[in-house]
Every structure is written in C-alpha cells, then in structure tokens.
Amino acid sequence: MSEEADAGHDDPEDATDAAGDTAAADARQESTERDGDDVTETALADEVARYDDALAAEVAALEREAVESTERVEELESSLRRTKADFQNYKKRAKKRQEQEKARATESLVSRLTEVRDNLVRALDQEEDVDIRPGVESTLETFDRILAEENVEVIDPESGQEVDPERHEVMMRVDSEQPEGTIADVYKQGYEMADKVIEAAQVTVSDGE
Template sequence: MSDENKPGETAEIDAAQTPETDASVAPEETILKLEAEKAEMNGQILRLLADLDNTRKRADRQVSEARVYAIEKFAGDLLSVADNLARALEALPESERESLTDAGKNLLGGIEMTAKELHTVLGRHGVAPIAADPGAAFDPNVHQAVAQIPSPQPSGTIAQLFQPGWRIGERTLRAAMVAVSTGPAN
C-alpha cells in the first residue's frame, strides 16, 4: 500500500481538520452573524443572572420566614395555657379578692405573674395578641364571628370578645372569636 489515502478518507480528514469556511460568505455577513450570536448569548447570561438573583432572594426570604414562623406550632399549643390562666384570673371576682387569705393572695399573685410572663415571652418571639376591642372594625382576616348581637356599638363592628386572637409575624395564629354588632336594639 502506498502512503496515499484512499479517496474517501481524504475528504473526511480534510473536512474534520479545517474550519468551516465558505468562500461565498462575505466577511461582513460573518461578523453580523457572530454579533447576533454574541447578543443572544449576552441575553441568555442576563436571564440566568436574573434567575440566580431571584433564587437567592427567594432563599433569603424562606430563611427569614423560617426564623419567624419556626415556633408557630409550639406557640399555638401555648395559647391554651394562656387561655386557662386568663380563665383562672377571671373566675375570682374583684370583690372577693380582698377577702382572700395571705396564701390565697400569694396564689393569685403567682397566677397573675405567670400569665404576664407568658405574654412577655410570646411577645419576645413575635407572637402578639390581635386587637378585638368592642367598637373596633370587624376584620374577617383576624376575627372569627361566632354571633351577631344587638349592642350599642355601630353595626358591623365588634360587640363582644369571647376568645382573644393571636398572630405571629404577619400570620394569624388564631383568629379572635367575637360577636358582631347588629346595631342598637329597636
């Protein structure tokens, strides 16, 4: 065999080793084509950078929310403790508090301090009570209407609070149970 390549092999080697050149394409057209490719790639890079920035912001927001709302279930469980302490304090009328023995007064003081400390700790972790005073505007996002009653309050406002509501951050942890006023009775 000679050192010469077979006719079919020569064409394949030449096509693989030489860059694609077309004598019929003008250099200006090649430059325009490359500029268009460059612009397309720049656009792709900008979209990828924007997507990366959005992903970073979303991750930062999720981490921030996780810090705020991580105790949501635990705080919700503690609300029944706060309710029970409030009921214990309401069970003893003001008129009877003066007639308590020293031991009874100490017990009452301990319950009051415990309720106050629980509210302080909840507040320290972003858990706050929802305002639901009589006469305040009814907001279905934070109030749960369980009744409509006639009252001296304007119609559509809160007439009475049955159970306090709580929020953690911007989320409602438990809606306040209220009665909504139908206005003064006729």
C-alpha cells in the first residue's frame, strides 16, 4: 500500500486519543463548573450566615433596648408615685401647720380679751354709787390696744367727709349743715384689718337742707 493511501486513512488509535482528550476536557470543564457552583453556593451560604448573625445581633440589641426602656418606665412610674405621695404628705403637713398657727393665734387673742373681760367684771363689782366711768375708759383703752396689736383699725369718719361706699354704710339722709351728700354723723363705728373692711361704719348723710 502506498504512503498516499496510508495518509488518507486516520489511525484508529489517534481517533481514540482525540476522543479521550475531548472527554477529559469536558470532564475538566464540568468539574470547573461544579467547583464554581460550589464556590458560589459557599459564598452565598456565608453571606446568608453573616446576614443572620447581623440580624440576630440587631434583634438582641432591640431586645436589650426594650428591657431597658421597660425598666426606665417602671423607674419613672415609681418616682412619680413617690412624688405624689410626698406632695400629699406635704399638703397634709401644711394644712396641719396652718390649723395649729390659727389655733395659737386665736388662743393668744382670747387670752388677751379675757383681760378686758376681767376689767369689766371688776368695774361692775364696784358699789352702785361709785362712778365706774374711769374703769370703763381704762378697759376701753386696753381693748383698743389689743385691736391695734392685731392690726385692727377703727373706721370713724368725720362729719363733712365724702362717703366711701367700701367703708361706709349709709343708714339714712338727714337735715344737716354739712354739704349735701357728705357724712352728717357716725351712727356706729366700723373696723378694718390689714386694709380689709371687716365691718363698715354706719353713717347718716346730709341732704343739704
């Protein structure tokens, strides 16, 4: 057989080798692809794991914040209850102290008024023919002194003075030499304490005739 004829025919062994190389190449490619898929899946799994860890950490942080917030709310509510209780106790103490001060003030006033009463009793104990006017005048001075100590002033307007509706109570209009509409006479004295009228003075007013 000629060389040309030999060249026209492939060697079966070469074909077998070529097929084997192709199969090996395909196997390597498939292996590479599988390796690539494995790497991708591993990376994805790692990413999911990191996300889960981050999410778990965030959830844990939120749970801690929730616990701290609950504890803070309970602390504030407890503080508010204590503050309310302290305020109620303060109101009770203030009211009791005010009542005690009022009682002491009343007690002090009464103890001084008894002095006036004792003087009046002594004046009445005098003989019937004895002039008790000096004793009554002395008692009145004592009484006026006590009123002054309590910041009480007598409202005793003068004739001809203008009428003050807040301090004077007009009883009637009378003939008088005083100008019309002014005070003619004081029927009863009034009293004021710390610029507050306790009892208005009762007066008559001139009609100008």
